[in-house]
Amino acid sequence: MGPxxxxxxxxxxxxxxxxxxxxxxxxxxxxxxxxxRGRLPGLPRFATTSLHRSxxxxxxxxxxxxxxxxxxxxYVTIGIAAAVLPFSSPYKPLWIxxxxxxxxxxxxxxxxxxxxxxxxxxxxxxxxxxxxxxWPVALLHSIGSSTDLRAGWLLALxxxxxxxxxxxxxxxxxxxxxxxxxxHRAARALRDAELSTGPxxxxxxxxxxx
Amino acid sequence: MSVVTPGxxxxxxxxxxxxxxxxxxxxxxxxxxxxSAGTGRAAPPxxxxxxxxxxxxxxxxxxxxxxxxxxxxxxxxxxxxxxxVARKLAAVAAAGPPAVVVGNAxxxxxxxxxxxxxxxxxxxxxxxxxQAAAEAVGARSAYLYVHARHDSRGxxxxxxxxxxxxxxxxxxxxxxxxxxxIEAPARFLAGEETAMVARINGGAARPGxxxxxxxxxxxxxxxxxxxxxxxxxxxxxxxxxGAAWFRTVGTQDEPGSMLCTVHDPDGRIQIxxxxxxxxxxxxxxxxxxxxxVLVGGYHGAWLSPAAARQMSLSNADLRPAGAIVGAGVLxxxxxxxxxxxxxxxxxxxxxxxxxxxxGPCFNGLPAIAAALAxxxxxxxxxxELADLRRWAGLVAGRxxxxxxxxTVRFVASALQVFATEIAEHGRGRCTATRRxxxxxxxxxxxxxxxxx
Amino acid sequence: MADVLSKxxxxxxxxxxxxxxxxxxxxxxxxxxxxxxxxxxGGAIPARLARTARRAVTDCxxxxxxxxxxxxxxxxxxxxxxxxxxxGT
Numbered sequence: 001m002g003p004x005x006x007x008x009x010x011x012x013x014x015x016x017x018x019x020x021x022x023x024x025x026x027x028x029x030x031x032x033x034x035x036x037r038g039r040l041p042g043l044p045r046f047a048t049t050s051l052h053r054s055x056x057x058x059x060x061x062x063x064x065x066x067x068x069x070x071x072x073x074x075y076v077t078i079g080i081a082a083a084v085l086p087f088s089s090p091y092k093p094l095w096i097x098x099x100x101x102x103x104x105x106x107x108x109x110x111x112x113x114x115x116x117x118x119x120x121x122x123x124x125x126x127x128x129x130x131x132x133x134x135w136p137v138a139l140l141h142s143i144g145s146s147t148d149l150r151a152g153w154l155l156a157l158x159x160x161x162x163x164x165x166x167x168x169x170x171x172x173x174x175x176x177x178x179x180x181x182x183x184h185r186a187a188r189a190l191r192d193a194e195l196s197t198g199p200x201x202x203x204x205x206x207x208x209x210x
Numbered sequence: 211m212s213v214v215t216p217g218x219x220x221x222x223x224x225x226x227x228x229x230x231x232x233x234x235x236x237x238x239x240x241x242x243x244x245x246s247a248g249t250g251r252a253a254p255p256x257x258x259x260x261x262x263x264x265x266x267x268x269x270x271x272x273x274x275x276x277x278x279x280x281x282x283x284x285x286x287x288x289x290x291x292x293x294x295v296a297r298k299l300a301a302v303a304a305a306g307p308p309a310v311v312v313g314n315a316x317x318x319x320x321x322x323x324x325x326x327x328x329x330x331x332x333x334x335x336x337x338x339x340x341q342a343a344a345e346a347v348g349a350r351s352a353y354l355y356v357h358a359r360h361d362s363r364g365x366x367x368x369x370x371x372x373x374x375x376x377x378x379x380x381x382x383x384x385x386x387x388x389x390x391x392i393e394a395p396a397r398f399l400a401g402e403e404t405a406m407v408a409r410i411n412g413g414a415a416r417p418g419x420x421x422x423x424x425x426x427x428x429x430x431x432x433x434x435x436x437x438x439x440x441x442x443x444x445x446x447x448x449x450x451x452g453a454a455w456f457r458t459v460g461t462q463d464e465p466g467s468m469l470c471t472v473h474d475p476d477g478r479i480q481i482x483x484x485x486x487x488x489x490x491x492x493x494x495x496x497x498x499x500x501x502x503v504l505v506g507g508y509h510g511a512w513l514s515p516a517a518a519r520q521m522s523l524s525n526a527d528l529r530p531a532g533a534i535v536g537a538g539v540l541x542x543x544x545x546x547x548x549x550x551x552x553x554x555x556x557x558x559x560x561x562x563x564x565x566x567x568x569g570p571c572f573n574g575l576p577a578i579a580a581a582l583a584x585x586x587x588x589x590x591x592x593x594e595l596a597d598l599r600r601w602a603g604l605v606a607g608r609x610x611x612x613x614x615x616x617t618v619r620f621v622a623s624a625l626q627v628f629a630t631e632i633a634e635h636g637r638g639r640c641t642a643t644r645r646x647x648x649x650x651x652x653x654x655x656x657x658x659x660x661x662x
Numbered sequence: 663m664a665d666v667l668s669k670x671x672x673x674x675x676x677x678x679x680x681x682x683x684x685x686x687x688x689x690x691x692x693x694x695x696x697x698x699x700x701x702x703x704g705g706a707i708p709a710r711l712a713r714t715a716r717r718a719v720t721d722c723x724x725x726x727x728x729x730x731x732x733x734x735x736x737x738x739x740x741x742x743x744x745x746x747x748x749x750g751t
Contacts, residue, residue, distance in 0.1 A: 182566030193580035568674035
């Protein structure tokens with residue numbers, strides 16, 4: 001038992017969990033923004049990717065505290081292994097297990113991103129796709145592990161985060177589906193270029209084109 | 211070394227190899243004068259396996275000895291890049307067995323049909339060369355990469371022709387390494403080395419940016435030797451007659467003979483085998499009706515007739531003038547056509563042939579094509595000319611392959627050679643009397659599947 | 663490890679024109695009118711820019727910027743050898 005009461009540990013775990021979820025939401029949104037080459041107003045381009053990285057590391061810090069306080073809390077039995085080994089916790093194995101999955105994915109994302117100069121481009125990208133799986137799993141973990149998010153302003157927060165991620169993901173998917181394929185990029189650029197050099201180019205294109 | 215000049219009937223001249231005469235690659239009695247490599251009408255007969263073996267005899271130099279002979283002969287690639295063959299063979303052999311060899315017959319250049327003609331008329335010479343190369347580098351598998359039809363209007367079915375040649379060889383047991391035929395998409399870039407490797411590896415025929423070259427890691431991750439089919443044919447002959455024989459024609463620095471696709475101003479197309487170093491005016495009739503000469507294909511350069519009359523078919527002469535021998539495409543453009551319009555049509559096609567992977571290419575080439583289309587109109591186009599000069603410096607060298615570089619070379623040479631025509635257009639006039647298209651164009655790609 | 667012997671090059675296929683490199687390494691990299699990087703002076707990195715160059719390489723969202731030894735001629739990246747022919751080797 002020590003100087004920190006069980007209640008304090010319990011509150012710390014819940015609070016850091018909420019903050020981590022909010023941070024992860026922003027990280028996902030920023031990640032999508034980076035991919036779309038979007039700029040945050042008033043900031044240079046590298047700020048988007050810098051912020052994405054910084055906030056993800058901050059989220060890891062909060063997750064670390066969240067996990068440590070949950071394990072240290074004597075009121076519930078969550079073994080150390082349960083932090084990384086899914087579904088091995090005596091207390092709420094399913095919901096804690098989802099947290100472990102999410103944690104594992106985040107660990108993979110962070111490690112590969114810190115080493116991204118060394119691992120190949122394809123490897124890094126393949127692992128990073130897991131981020132789209134990570135966030136919903138983290139949300140489910142949050143909803144199931146405690147009753148916090150099921151009422152009041154925390155429920156509103158959870159809904160806002162979910163709505164933002166869903167909207168951003170739909171936008172990401174939409175642009176991927178509607179983007180010109182490689183076979184069409186030059187044709188699209190040609191059409192745009194011909195429009196800007198003037199309408200009379202059509203006189204040329206009739207002769208001899210199959 | 212002396213230069214042997216054949217005269218323009220070289221393609222029909224009958225001279226058995228082994229003497230310093232020509233032709234060497236094309237079989238006797240071959241009148242290879244067709245735009246589409248021997249259409250059904252006048253298709254000259256190819257030598258069948260037995261006739262081929264009787265005509266050419268057996269190889270003397272094999273394995274490492276062949277690499278030495280190729281080095282002594284100074285054989286360079288006939289697909290356009292003119293890379294020393296012996297160096298490639300040695301590199302692949304050193305990279306360790308098992309290696310892979312590929313014969314590249316994917317002649318994406320619409321103005322070139324010499325590979326199609328060679329594959330049609332002398333498939334066994336090409337296949338002998340493929341086997342010889344395979345033996346020299348320790349390869350256990352071989353591929354032949356070919357467009358199914360040489361041109362989309364339905365030339366002869368080269369793939370079927372090769373398949374029957376391979377069947378007769380399998381029956382006769384002449385091949386030590388199995389050869390697989392892979393059909394290339396009808397794209398300009400399909401024959402590019404890394405694009406070809408990508409296609410044979412199962413993907414689309416798009417060029418790649420590779421940290422390591424294909425001779426180290428190519429098809430299936432194995433060391434891969436890529437050679438143009440004409441190069442393989444020369445190799446097969448060197449295997450029989452040796453380096454000294456090979457050097458009896460050509461120049462000291464660029465020995466041997468090569469196949470050219472020669473376009474006369476009246477539209478007639480001939481496949482000519484000629485020693486390297488032949489003066490251009492022996493290959494093309496450069497009369498007063500010719501306004502410009504295109505050397506090296508659509509990644510080559512235009513030359514004025516005056517300049518062309520002073521040059522020979524060699525990189526030593528052509529490179530200082532900004533041109534290249536390339537794959538031996540020679541076009542004499544009649545003054546009846548507008549050189550700028552011809553160039554603009556080709557530039558537009560080349561832009562559409564971009565693989566769409568590199569920003570400077572799939573943005574820059576269309577911009578260049580559109581500006582050139584404006585210059586080709588009989589109206590002033592100062593802004594477009596300034597844009598063209600800027601883009602020419604901006605686009606070259608910034609793609610994964612040489613497509614933007616070659617296109618820029620082609621367009622820049624047109625702006626130089628057709629300068630008086632540009633001035634005329636600036637005054638609202640065009641000196642051309644014909645509106646139809648002279649230079650052949652590829653069919654534009656439509657979907658992703660056109661790259662497979 | 664970036665050192666005086668390194669140069670920076672771009673993989674033009676991986677590059678999708680994010681433009682982060684041009685902001686982090688403006689001494690060497692500018693953007694063309696389509697948003698793609700133009701690398702000056704063959705990409706040779708002076709010693710004082712070594713750390714910045716390394717950062718630009720790791721920060722590229724597409725991992726399209728690469729550090730290669732300066733002696734590594736372009737021929738290694740661009741098959742087909744010198745800008746002679748492109749097709750059919």
